[in-house]
Amino acid sequence: MPLAIRAETSIFPAPLMISYTKQPHELEHRLIFKNVDRVGWDPSIETYIADGGYEDLKKAIAMAPKDITAEVKKSGLRGRGGAGFPTGMKWTFIPPNNTKPVYLICNGDESEPGTFKDRYILHQDPHQLIEGMVISCFATGAHKAYIYLREEFPEAALLVEKAIEEAREKNFLGDNVLGSGFDLEIYVHRGAGAYICGEETGLIESLEGKRPYPRIKPPYFPAALGLYMCPTIVNNVESLCHVKHIVRMGGEEYAKLGVTRNTGTRILCVSGDVKNPGYFEVEVGKVTMRQLLYDMCGGPKDGREIKAVIPGGSSSKILKSDEVFKLKNPDGTERELAFWDIPLDFDSLAACGSMAGSGGVIVLDDTRRMSWVLNNLNAFYAHESCGQCTPCREGSTWMKKISDRLVEGKATPKDIETLESVAYQIDGRTICAFGEASSWPVEAIIAKFRDELLSETTEEVAPGETNPESAEQHKFLVS
Ligand SMILES: Cc1cc2nc3c(=O)[nH]c(=O)nc-3n(C[C@H](O)[C@H](O)[C@H](O)COP(=O)(O)O)c2cc1C
Numbered sequence: 235m236p237l238a239i240r241a242e243t244s245i246f247p248a249p250l251m252i253s254y255t256k257q258p259h260e261l262e263h264r265l266i267f268k269n270v271d272r273v274g275w276d277p278s279i280e281t282y283i284a285d286g287g288y289e290d291l292k293k294a295i296a297m298a299p300k301d302i303t304a305e306v307k308k309s310g311l312r313g314r315g316g317a318g319f320p321t322g323m324k325w326t327f328i329p330p331n332n333t334k335p336v337y338l339i340c341n342g343d344e345s346e347p348g349t350f351k352d353r354y355i356l357h358q359d360p361h362q363l364i365e366g367m368v369i370s371c372f373a374t375g376a377h378k379a380y381i382y383l384r385e386e387f388p389e390a391a392l393l394v395e396k397a398i399e400e401a402r403e404k405n406f407l408g409d410n411v412l413g414s415g416f417d418l419e420i421y422v423h424r425g426a427g428a429y430i431c432g433e434e435t436g437l438i439e440s441l442e443g444k445r446p447y448p449r450i451k452p453p454y455f456p457a458a459l460g461l462y463m464c465p466t467i468v469n470n471v472e473s474l475c476h477v478k479h480i481v482r483m484g485g486e487e488y489a490k491l492g493v494t495r496n497t498g499t500r501i502l503c504v505s506g507d508v509k510n511p512g513y514f515e516v517e518v519g520k521v522t523m524r525q526l527l528y529d530m531c532g533g534p535k536d537g538r539e540i541k542a543v544i545p546g547g548s549s550s551k552i553l554k555s556d557e558v559f560k561l562k563n564p565d566g567t568e569r570e571l572a573f574w575d576i577p578l579d580f581d582s583l584a585a586c587g588s589m590a591g592s593g594g595v596i597v598l599d600d601t602r603r604m605s606w607v608l609n610n611l612n613a614f615y616a617h618e619s620c621g622q623c624t625p626c627r628e629g630s631t632w633m634k635k636i637s638d639r640l641v642e643g644k645a646t647p648k649d650i651e652t653l654e655s656v657a658y659q660i661d662g663r664t665i666c667a668f669g670e671a672s673s674w675p676v677e678a679i680i681a682k683f684r685d686e687l688l689s690e691t692t693e694e695v696a697p698g699e700t701n702p703e704s705a706e707q708h709k710f711l712v713s
């Protein structure tokens with residue numbers, strides 16, 4: 235049955251009748267995913283234009299670039315790639331007296347485990363991204379832009395290449411875009427399949443043809459010293475798509491979606507132990523954990539209970555389903571917030587000690603052993619560390635080796651202590667945030683599930699007796 239969804243635009247008559255192969259939940263608010271899994275939709279430019287596509291670009295190109303940036307600032311849009319940094323503010327970090335070329339990079343690496351939203355946009359609505367990028371380039375003064383795609387997205391690369399060609403033919407790209415005097419080329423660049431290429435400075439190095447070794451910030455903040463040491467704006471796929479909607483709606487109107495300081499919509503990718511995992515686009519902060527996991531995802535599988543959730547991609551700290559958080563009110567008083575009542579926005583999740591991150595919500599039920607979860611995460615980070623910093627390179631490998639022992643039933647209680655100590659010694663001592671991405675999950679899992687982990691250890695294997703590696707690590711840490 236067709237579903238009436240709210241039309242956010244002046245160019246569509248409201249309500250717009252759109253039907254989907256998977257019906258959106260009534261708590262969803264489709265803006266970015268309006269065309270995803272839409273019946274009769276295809277990624278061609280003809281379909282996009284017939285649906286009002288590139289009208290927002292026509293509006294934007296008649297505006298002054300600084301006015302577009304002002305609207306993006308007003309909208310309160312925060313980056314959807316992980317850190318939640320305000321997009322408009324990032325754009326203003328390009329030095330005002332800059333004489334070098336400015337570049338814009340779309341981060342389509344989508345490598346954070348648990349995250350699968352950008353792929354849908356790239357596959358099903360590439361013109362939405364291109365339109366958002368052209369507007370963003372016009373606003374920031376970039377004449378060359380790159381879409382950096384992870385190696386594992388070969389279909390996306392073909393689809394986006396095709397969409398770029400189509401857009402160039404219609405003069406939405408290329409020289410003198412729509413007769414405005416503005417020139418722009420967008421290139422697709424494919425990575426070789428490394429998580430660290432999602433980190434913006436690692437991505438830039440990779441784009442320059444080098445190993446993706448992240449750069450030290452400061453001084454290498456991309457907006458000042460980015461690609462080829464020129465000012466470079468790096469934004470996530472979803473963030474760039476929001477820009478066209480902000481232009482259409484106006485920053486103030488857009489900011490009415492969501493809650494204070496956490497505006498707009500965002501796509502949550504739910505995976506793991508719920509009846510109906512998948513993607514859900516919601517107004518930021520308007521849906522609670524309970525609504526997401528029970529009303530939208532159908533709750534846990536029969537006979538099981540939700541034990542814990544990793545709310546913002548694998549790097550975010552785990553939350554236990556029976557936790558109650560003590561939060562500070564603006565007047566200094568305290569209030570309690572139960573796990574199930576957490577509104578899914580940047581600030582609420584940060585106040586609960588975790589983060590909204592990339593929107594990848596990983597659900598774990600009571601059949602999951604936390605030692606297995608820990609080991610799974612450690613294996614990923616040990617494999618993906620770029621190896622530049624000793625604490626990250628050695629620490630991530632040690633953490634994996636210790637949790638290997640844990641899942642094999644060969645760890646001692648002392649190993650849990652060592653593991654925790656290794657994690658804390660990575661924090662704040664690395665070039666990029668990968669360090670914390672690997673240590674935070676370990677710290678949180680140990681803090682919240684210590685007894686469960688200890689119950690899987692054995693006193694019988696004394697360090698140094700049957701387990702020389704464990705003894706070596708203890709010796710090193712206490713020396
Ligand atoms: C280890 C690591 C991996 C990252 N992976 C991604 C990624 O796959 N996609 C992404 O958009 N941002 C990723 N980021 C965040 C980027 O560095 C950058 O903050 C982001 O692309 C900026 O876009 P936004 O402001 O629109 O969120 C990663 C960061 C780190 C530290």
Ligand code: SF4
Nearest residue numbers: 620622623626664668
């Ligand atoms: S923290 Fe890890 S991934 Fe980041 S630069 Fe250092 S070694 Fe590489």
